[in-house]
Amino acid sequence: MRADNTVLIAEPYEYVTTALIAVLPCAAGMQLARWLLPGERRLLVVGGVGSGLGVGLATFGIAALVQVIPLLVAALVVNSAGALLAARLIWHWRHSPLRLEPGPWTSLVGALLLLVLFITGVEFVSSVWHANTHENLLIRLGLAGHFAAGNWPPVNPWEPDHLQFYRFGGQLWTAAVALLGGADVFAAGLAVTLIAVLSFLWGVAAAVTLLTDRATGLLAALLVAVAGPQNFLALPNSPFGELTASTVQTLFDLGTERFQSGYVLGESLQQLVPFSYTRIVGLAAAAGVAALVAAMARRDARRPLSLVFGSAAFAGMSVTAEHLFLVMAAALGLVMIVLLATHRRGSAFAIGGLVLAGSVLALIPEGPLAALIRSPDRATFLSVNADNLFSIPTHGYFGGSSLFATTTSSSRVGLLAPAMWKDFGWALAGIVGSGLIAALRRRPGLAAPAAAALVALLIPGVLHDELNPWNTGRFTQVGLLLAPAGLAIVLTELWRWRRSGRLLARGLAAGLAALAAGTWILTLALLPGLFRTFESPVLRDELAAADFAARLPYPQRALLLPGPRTFSQLNSGVYDGMHKYAVTFGRLQVPMGFDNRGARERYAGLYARAQDTLASADLKALEVDLVYAGLDHLGPSQRSVLDRAVASGTLAQVYRSPGGVRVIYRVMADAGG
Amino acid sequence: MSWPTLVARQAVTGAVLTVAVLGLWCAVLGIPVEWPLNAYRNEHAVFRLGPVSADVLPGQTFGAAEPFDLIAVPVKVGGPLGSAADLRARLRAESPRGAVVAESALTRAVSTAHSFQVIHFPFPESLPAGEQYYVEFDVPRESSWPIYLAATQGDQAPSGELLMQGNPTFAGEDLAYQLLRRQSIRERLPTWWGDSRGAVIVGLALVVLLQLASWAAAAGLPTHVRHWLPHYLVLGLAPPALLAAAYFALFFLVL
Incomplete structure (x- = not known):
């Protein structure tokens, strides 16, 4: 890791090695897809099924093996298998290449994919160094860093006496990529994010291609990448300009701090990248499974083998993003019912078997489902009732106050309420429209993306998280990410309209596409704003101190001075985000308490007291080894407390950063104070 | 329409389009706005x-x-x-x-x-x-x-x-x-380069990628449509220039 303010924070070779290792599961998945789909030679389909499947299998394999062997060995085993399959793919390609089927729009698809991946990279890099946005640095890369250091079973670095039993598949994969690539978790996270986005979009394209045709599939992937709320419509009426002389500057500021406002580009794939990149890893696996199921429903796939690999990828998806388990299980259940109704029992039972086997396999890793089965008391925060079935929560997921451009006073909004049409009209049009097309054409498969989106949108109306309502927002988000696939079916139908009113139909298609992509297009111009400033003005010192801490034997428990005490401060960039860099790159455990479901009460009081006194007894009560101090943020009273602790022998300085603003002290075991 | 007429028309429209594109970029880069x-x-x-x-x-x-x-x-x-x-x-x-x-x-x-x-x-x-x-x-x-x-x-x-x-x-x-x-954007660029090189690089990369996508889109137009339009390399210059002009107008003149 480079400790200077350059764009290339990691060493150049780290980007190459991590990219090569992260792409391995996708290549391996493609070879598997060749076996699973014997009659399929289209690169779009085989690649889409295979890359997503590969991501799911890799996350499952690592999560399952790491319970019995060290992470490095588990990573070696999984990637060795991946390498063999990738070699087989390359060897096989010489005799029987997959068909690219170039068309007039192939170059455009390539150029747009490059653009989407570039934006993904910019968003991820910015989320770590420039905007420090919520979960990526706080816990996603943080936990990955700790995994790489040997943290297993998965202890939550913010609650070091407790396991984090949920949502860690993506972090494990990141840690595996970092270990094998000899790289830092930042470079590994970037590689994993890029590969996951590529696999997700490719999987969507493959699944929709299998349901319809290639053009619709590619359009679906493009729309999934760019669709967002129709915020751009509200821009002229926004309060920008009330206090600033320059709207563009305000928008630029929102560009880096969108997560405080949630305004410019609300819930969308592009926002998911800087917020919580590992969820895209789960989405990639889900897309691979969905594409495989589409092939199985068409009887194009070898069912027994598909069942085995599909269920393992399904389990990998569940370990990485547990809420996708519910969405996929319910959506595939619907598919099974339709197949049974249309007398395709073989496909129906195969898909049902995939879900069942996937659910069983998901219990093997120490994941969320396993935890809930083994300790049902952990599920007491969940309640099930259908009182609000046809409504969705209005809170903004990405830190904004509302899911909608304008804040609503109600905590829920009806699925067909005016607010939904105003902000997500294209999504409703996509769901309703593709359902109608499927019914009129008697092709139930065309309704599959819309049905999955609808299921995801309906789940928060049935399942309630009493401790953290934001968790149910994750389902809403998945619904909004799936709806563009339904919209693509509507748009191609309108564009190919052959009856009277063709111009009107094409105008309508263009209008719907503009509604879906308008905010993304507007946001493009703001993208450079993400790199405008570094969040930490002393990043060089921060990384140097973190590097020192990371070289100490793992684990080290640290108290941050000053540092966040509350959950909202934890999520903020308070003190230039020092706490996140210390935990993620310094691999420090900070016993301050993390989320609602954790053990915050156990730590909060003790941690605050220890910060106030730095007394030996208070530090020992938390079993703290180190005090990580940001001298540039210390007030006079904290400074004098620190000086007293050093003078009394409670603390001994072990490191001072080159600029002198970060100092690490060792808590002395024999101190009396 | 005869082939020479078509070629001549393509050349004229291409020249007009090139001038228009250059004009748009000059306007975007040269018109002073308040920073x-x-x-x-x-x-x-x-x-x-x-x-x-x-x-x-x-x-x-x-x-x-x-x-x-x-x-x-x-x-x-x-x-x-x-x-x-x-x-x-x-x-x-x-x-x-x-x-x-x-x-x-x-x-x-x-x-x-x-x-x-x-x-x-x-x-x-x-x-x-x-x-x-x-x-x-x-x-x-x-x-x-x-x-x-x-x-x-x-x-x-x-x-x-x-x-x-x-x-x-x-x-x-x-x-x-x-x-x-x-200042105009052209005059402002050195300040940005000094303050935040990363942002300038991202901006330039974005323009390049949009230009590539635009050329790819122009090249993908059906042959019977392309007959009536300038060469795709010229035609593809227009969308990024129009987009830049639209952003400029939106951010500095409308909002």
Whole structure:
């Protein structure tokens, strides 16, 4: 890791090695897809099924093996298998290449994919160094860093006496990529994010291609990448300009701090990248499974083998993003019912078997489902009732106050309420429209993306998280990410309209596409704003101190001075985000308490007291080894407390950063104070 | 249509399009717009200052890191919607007792539905950087409506302080103001390059990628359509230029 303010924070070779290792599961998945789909030679389909499947299998394999062997060995085993399959793919390609089927729009698809991946990279890099946005640095890369250091079973670095039993598949994969690539978790996270986005979009394209045709599939992937709320419509009426002389500057500021406002580009794939990149890893696996199921429903796939690999990828998806388990299980259940109704029992039972086997396999890793089965008391925060079935929560997921451009006073909004049409009209049009097309054409498969989106949108109306309502927002988000696939079916139908009113139909298609992509297009111009400033003005010192801490034997428990005490401060960039860099790159455990479901009460009081006194007894009560101090943020009273602790022998300085603003002290075991 | 006529028409439309594209890029890069040189670090710290009057002149000392041409201040005119007052910004050297350096023309502030209206006070000529200034606002004595300015807490502008009738107010209070410099994007680029190289690189990469996508889209048009249009390399130049012009118009002229 480079400790200077350059764009290339990691060493150049780290980007190459991590990219090569992260792409391995996708290549391996493609070879598997060749076996699973014997009659399929289209690169779009085989690649889409295979890359997503590969991501799911890799996350499952690592999560399952790491319970019995060290992470490095588990990573070696999984990637060795991946390498063999990738070699087989390359060897096989010489005799029987997959068909690219170039068309007039192939170059455009390539150029747009490059653009989407570039934006993904910019968003991820910015989320770590420039905007420090919520979960990526706080816990996603943080936990990955700790995994790489040997943290297993998965202890939550913010609650070091407790396991984090949920949502860690993506972090494990990141840690595996970092270990094998000899790289830092930042470079590994970037590689994993890029590969996951590529696999997700490719999987969507493959699944929709299998349901319809290639053009619709590619359009679906493009729309999934760019669709967002129709915020751009509200821009002229926004309060920008009330206090600033320059709207563009305000928008630029929102560009880096969108997560405080949630305004410019609300819930969308592009926002998911800087917020919580590992969820895209789960989405990639889900897309691979969905594409495989589409092939199985068409009887194009070898069912027994598909069942085995599909269920393992399904389990990998569940370990990485547990809420996708519910969405996929319910959506595939619907598919099974339709197949049974249309007398395709073989496909129906195969898909049902995939879900069942996937659910069983998901219990093997120490994941969320396993935890809930083994300790049902952990599920007491969940309640099930259908009182609000046809409504969705209005809170903004990405830190904004509302899911909608304008804040609503109600905590829920009806699925067909005016607010939904105003902000997500294209999504409703996509769901309703593709359902109608499927019914009129008697092709139930065309309704599959819309049905999955609808299921995801309906789940928060049935399942309630009493401790953290934001968790149910994750389902809403998945619904909004799936709806563009339904919209693509509507748009191609309108564009190919052959009856009277063709111009009107094409105008309508263009209008719907503009509604879906308008905010993304507007946001493009703001993208450079993400790199405008570094969040930490002393990043060089921060990384140097973190590097020192990371070289100490793992684990080290640290108290941050000053540092966040509350959950909202934890999520903020308070003190230039020092706490996140210390935990993620310094691999420090900070016993301050993390989320609602954790053990915050156990730590909060003790941690605050220890910060106030730095007394030996208070530090020992938390079993703290180190005090990580940001001298540039210390007030006079904290400074004098620190000086007293050093003078009394409670603390001994072990490191001072080159600029002198970060100092690490060792808590002395024999101190009396 | 005969083949030579078609080729000639393609050449003419291609030439016209090239000139139009160049014109758009020149406009986007060359038209001067107002760039804020500072921003409030925390908009939540903004409070209403006043009513101010001819007897209690509000002012602020500040240092300018860059030359500036205007100062913008959020103003609230009390009274019914549409009530107006003419204000003037006067710039002095260093302090309230310093010599007058520049004076803006009278600028009208109008009561609106918003809590504040940002008023721009342009100075007759550009003011140099590296100096300490004091700005005060003339409030007309005959104004029948209360007038408020916006101020901030928490020392949002560390290089200066808020003064009322020449006397400092509470510590950490500042006028909510923005200095602006009138420059074109072309003139502004070196400043951006110095301040944030990463942002400039991302911007340039974005333009290149959009250009590639545009050429790919133009090349993908059906042959019977392309017959009527200029060569795809020329045609593909248009969308990025149009997009850039649209962003420019939206951000600097519409919003």
